[in-house]
Amino acid sequence: AQTVTQSQPEMSVQEAETVTLSCTYDTSENNYYLFWYKQPPSRQMILVIRQEAYKQQNATENRFSVNFQKAAKSFSLKISDSQLGDTAMYFCAFMKHVHSGAGSYQLTFGKGTKLSVIP
């Protein structure tokens, strides 16, 4: 079974500063997909950014970017110019194709990092 590890249970950052959240995963697969989700206090899960493993270029979405190191099985999230609205739980997620039954994609999450942006 694949596992997703987020080694930082909690982090804080000053408003307008940059912060990096870590994520490592364990898999023997070559084709898979990685995501970062945000869960604010409302508990609604929101997609932040995605990365296909076959793409070497790191994904970027406005202030959010990733550092994808396939050989190291690392997928960190960098938030630039942090804003108060970035305060949330952040979950790293791994998706791979499961070769059974009708064929499906299993989506596994890490335990999350609680990020606090300080004014």
Added chain:
Amino acid sequence: DGGITQSPKYLFRKEGQNVTLSCEQNLNHDAMYWYRQDPGQGLRLIYYSQIVNDFQKGDIAEGYSVSREKKESFPLTVTSAQKNPTAFYLCASRHTGGVSTEAFFGQGTRLTVV
């Protein structure tokens, strides 16, 4: 509006009773997922389904059951065999046309067993 609806938002049950959590989506997604969220545990996969009338166990399926009789519905039953059912439950769905498409989530159901 398109989306995923979980109901109810809060649910209270007595110990020993089965309870069913509803998840409905009108996004025409094929795949649906159920997760359990506990403090410090992240999201743990209970069951998932790729197509109607087919579903697979996730990492913590014991004490739970599901059905997928319709594409838009994926109800989760928490049975009396689940030893610690009090938790926040999240349902998700995704389109399977593109392999990297993300999952969309409902707003969750907070189940409390007393």
